[in-house]
Amino acid sequence: MARPLNKLTAVAVKNASAGKHSDGGGLWLHKREDGGSQWILRVNVHGRRREMGLGSASDVSLKEAREAAERWRALVRSGLDPIKERQRQRREAARNLHCLDDIARDAFESRKAELKGDGIAGRWFSPLEIHVLPKLGKVPVVDIDQTDIRDVLAPIWHSKAETARKALNRLAICLKHAAALGLDVDLQATDKARALLGKQRHKIENIPAMPWQDVPGFFASLSDGSVTHLALRLLILTGVRSGPLRFLRDEQINGDVWTIPGEAMKGRKGATADFRVPLSDAALAVVEQARQHARDGFLFPSLRKGVISDATMSRLMERAGMEARPHGFRSSLRDWIAEATDTPHDIAETTLGHIVGGAVERAYRRTDFLEQRRQLMARWARHVTGQSGQVITLAKRNHSEP
Incomplete structure (x- = not known):
């Protein structure tokens, strides 16, 4: 025989005394001695009685409690545990709230x-x-x-x-x-x-570079000994990318060679070979000045924390009304090598840290042209610092050179 439903009324709910009052169908009103009250639904799931709260009677009306009770009873009839199902729904709702x-x-x-x-x-x-x-x-x-x-x-x-x-x-x-x-x-x-x-109409443009003939004048203007000026000076003198330079640590320098970890070089993620950069006398002088600003081992720290940013160096050039940007000095160096020297292609590309040749060729090459690059960068430093000289020729050494 079906159990009677809807035995309570809104007035009865409001005036109920302390205790448990049945509305039928397993829906109960539990009124506490302190005046608080709560709706409780009792159901049997797989032969086991389960009780689940449906909210406070002050927040959930009698009608709403009956509607909720019927939804959960329907789940029981389909063989589901309403408490576990509600927990699942809450977990799903919580996941879906991830912004x-x-x-x-x-x-x-x-x-x-x-x-x-x-x-x-x-x-x-x-x-x-x-x-x-x-x-x-x-x-x-x-x-x-x-x-x-x-x-x-x-x-x-x-x-x-x-x-x-x-x-x-x-x-x-x-x-x-x-x-x-x-x-x-x-x-x-x-x-x-x-x-x-839609399709992008923008054409990728190269980063503006300063003509190599104008670099000495700009280099001379970087004379106040600040972190920004020193960073730009070393960037120009070495031709490296700004990332390795900004994160330059004192222990990476040994004598006149700066060794950049392979993973810090663009396009060399996971590489085991580091990249050696020969430092000219002018570059070593900049390093010595930068050591006075060092913090936490970094030679080019920012004012607050971390290291100097790309934007800091770019803004200096922008405020000076220049179109050129720091990264463009790599192009300045490459153009100078092409126009003012007779440097072999492999040496020129290695100077910029580019990977030269295919995998097989690189496997047999046993040199990074350090000595030739040392001569080349010394010549570049003389140009940058305003000293003139004649076109030089760098002989390409044999690939078996140690």
């Missing part, structure tokens, strides 16, 4: 080992941090679709094409990371956003 900001940072942390310098420079994360997270960071990742992505990247899709492309690729990685965490995300959202954004 993009949390997912992006977790994805970044999990990929640091794959990035140069373990991602210390922050270039992997910066396209997201600057252009995406300010607008979408607080949005649950499961709610992000192609329209959201299109709207946030449209302002830079053509004007900052490379940055926008990187941001879109990083977003795709974040969505895959969220899916791996069990979140119900749209893995095609970035591809669909790309279709909405």
Whole structure:
């Protein structure tokens, strides 16, 4: 015989005395001595009695309690435990509340080992941090679709094409990371956003470089002995990229050779071979001055913490009204080598830290042309510091040279 339902009334609920009052169908009102009250549903699951709370009677009306009780009873009839099902739903809801900001940072942390310098420079994360997270960071990742992505990247899709492309690729990685965490995300959202954004019309431009004939004048202006001036001077004199230079540590220098760890060199992730940079007398003088500013072992520290940034050096040149940027001095050096010397191609490319030749050729090569590069960089230093000289010829040594 079916148990009677709806035995209570709203007035009875309000005026109920302390104790337990049945509404039928396993729904009970538990009124406490202190005046508080709670709805409780009793059900039998696989021969075992279960009790689950449905909320306070002050927050959940009699009608709402009956509706909730019927939903959970329906689950029991289908063979499910309502308490375990509610716990599952809460866990799922909690997972789905992950916002993009949390997912992006977790994805970044999990990929640091794959990035140069373990991602210390922050270039992997910066396209997201600057252009995406300010607008979408607080949005649950499961709610992000192609329209959201299109709207946030449209302002830079053509004007900052490379940055926008990187941001879109990083977003795709974040969505895959969220899916791996069990979140119900749209893995095609970035591809669909790309279709909405259309083809980029922007052409990638080379970083502006200073003509090598103008470098001595600029070098001479870097004369105040500050960290920024010294960093730019050593950048010019060595032709290295700004990353290894900014993170230069005193122990990397032995005599007149600066050894850059292989993993710090662009395009050499996972490489075991370090890269040796010959230091001219002028470069060694800069290093000696930089040691006076050293902090935590770094020769070019920032004012607050860490090391000097790319932006700091770039802003100095920008404030001086120059189009050229720090990275462009590598092109200045390469042009000087081509136009003012008769340096063999392999030596010229090795000077810039470029990988020369195929894997087989590199396997048989036993030299990094250090002696030839030492002569070349000494000649470059004389040019940079305003000393003139004639065109020189550097003979290419045999590949078997130790």
